[in-house]
Amino acid sequence: MDLDRHLRALISPLGVGDELVPGAVVTALSTELGLRITLEAGGREIHIEVARAEDGGRFAARTERLLLRYRDGGGRGGVDPKLGLNLCKALAARASVHERQVLDAIAEDAARAREIDEGGTRVREVRVERLLAPAGTPAERHHTLSPYVGCLVGCRFCYAQSRVAEVRRLALLPEVPWGSYVDVRVNAPEVLAEELRGLPRLPIKFCPIVSDPYQAVERRYRITRGCLETLAAAASPPPVLVLTRTRLAERDLDVFTALPRAWLGVSIPTIDDATRRHFEPRGASIPERLALLGSFAKAGVGTFAVVQPILPGSIPELADALAATCGSVSIDVLRGEFGAVEELADPRFAHARDPGWQRARAEELASALAARGVAVWEGELPPGLGG
Ligand code: SF4
Numbered sequence: 376m377d378l379d380r381h382l383r384a385l386i387s388p389l390g391v392g393d394e395l396v397p398g399a400v401v402t403a404l405s406t407e408l409g410l411r412i413t414l415e416a417g418g419r420e421i422h423i424e425v426a427r428a429e430d431g432g433r434f435a436a437r438t439e440r441l442l443l444r445y446r447d448g449g450g451r452g453g454v455d456p457k458l459g460l461n462l463c464k465a466l467a468a469r470a471s472v473h474e475r476q477v478l479d480a481i482a483e484d485a486a487r488a489r490e491i492d493e494g495g496t497r498v499r500e501v502r503v504e505r506l507l508a509p510a511g512t513p514a515e516r517h518h519t520l521s522p523y524v525g526c527l528v529g530c531r532f533c534y535a536q537s538r539v540a541e542v543r544r545l546a547l548l549p550e551v552p553w554g555s556y557v558d559v560r561v562n563a564p565e566v567l568a569e570e571l572r573g574l575p576r577l578p579i580k581f582c583p584i585v586s587d588p589y590q591a592v593e594r595r596y597r598i599t600r601g602c603l604e605t606l607a608a609a610a611s612p613p614p615v616l617v618l619t620r621t622r623l624a625e626r627d628l629d630v631f632t633a634l635p636r637a638w639l640g641v642s643i644p645t646i647d648d649a650t651r652r653h654f655e656p657r658g659a660s661i662p663e664r665l666a667l668l669g670s671f672a673k674a675g676v677g678t679f680a681v682v683q684p685i686l687p688g689s690i691p692e693l694a695d696a697l698a699a700t701c702g703s704v705s706i707d708v709l710r711g712e713f714g715a716v717e718e719l720a721d722p723r724f725a726h727a728r729d730p731g732w733q734r735a736r737a738e739e740l741a742s743a744l745a746a747r748g749v750a751v752w753e754g755e756l757p758p759g760l761g762g
Pocket of ligand 1: 528535
């Protein structure tokens with residue numbers, strides 16, 4: 376199911392570029408992490424998120440069956456509550472005109488959708504009308520690209536799981552555990568080829584937020600590879616950034632080297648593989664991840680690592696390994712326990728829940744990397760990839 380089409384129908388005739396209320400213009404629509412309408416108002420970016428009424432939670436306005444809430448899109452803290460409320464009310468007024476028809480259409484799509492159950496793994500082949508999603512703060516504009524939605528790597532602390540589950544509920548799909556389902560966007564390479572013709576040449580980030588682009592199904596479907604080939608064949612390929620926790624990217628080294636500006640990133644939360652196994656049993660081992668980075672660096676592809684969250688293990692050894700394989704490193708702390716409550720309750724790892732421990736380790740790692748001459752970055756794009 377392509378929820379994108381339904382979101383557009385929900386707020387129609389309003390679309391990207393239109394004014395919702397005087398001074399507030401719709402700049403983007405997105406459905407990967409829930410239904411989201413992004414507006415620019417008073418020089419700042421505001422996201423309005425739409426959820427089903429039965430999901431509950433805080434909201435600023437509602438229709439008969441939907442809740443609308445707002446949040447700041449620029450990562451700079453709060454939105455003026457009066458403005459947020461007015462925008463939500465104005466959108467709710469529009470949505471209430473179409474909601475019955477749109478929710479009925481979603482139900483019809485759900486009845487037609489076919490999910491293939493492969494020994495407990497639910498794989499759905501879906502066709503999308505749009506692929507690239509605008510993302511980032513004004514200083515780091517880029518597009519995200521998700522060949523898949525849902526992730527069979529299934530890291531317990533993955534912060535995407537509640538948001539993707541929300542989208543599944545909106546699409547009337549059964550509730551199943553994170554890590555057991557994935558949507559395969561089978562027409563992604565063709566849609567990408569079409570979109571590349573009309574969009575600004577911003578960096579494209581193969582989105583690790585809702586999926587891993589190199590999870591197991593990629594071996595069979597080759598959607599990530601197809602998208603990379605489309606980018607390599609473009610008249611003027613944009614910078615490309617791919618982040619993974621698996622080793623399958625090694626298959627596509629030839630396509631990475633055919634791209635003029637490509638970066639491969641690997642998530643490495645610890646140097647200790649026993650710790651990795653405890654938290655990410657289905658991800659590649661730490662030696663495999665480092666070997667992947669090493670082989671890409673040797674072939675001249677840009678490399679980086681993302682250390683998020685920070686898990687127990689030797690910081691000096693981690694810094695040594697990253698310095699040997701990465702051009703730069705992004706460090707971030709645990710953002711919530713999500714499905715990893717049990718793993719983090721284990722006495723061997725319980726100290727990693729402490730925000731103070733996370734901050735101290737982040738600082739220690741940043742210093743160790745700086746001492747080894749490795750650039751440490753914050754935000755969404757590594758150095759040299761700013762839009
Ligand atoms: S690999 Fe990434 S997207 Fe997949 S479950 Fe782990 S953290 Fe989430």
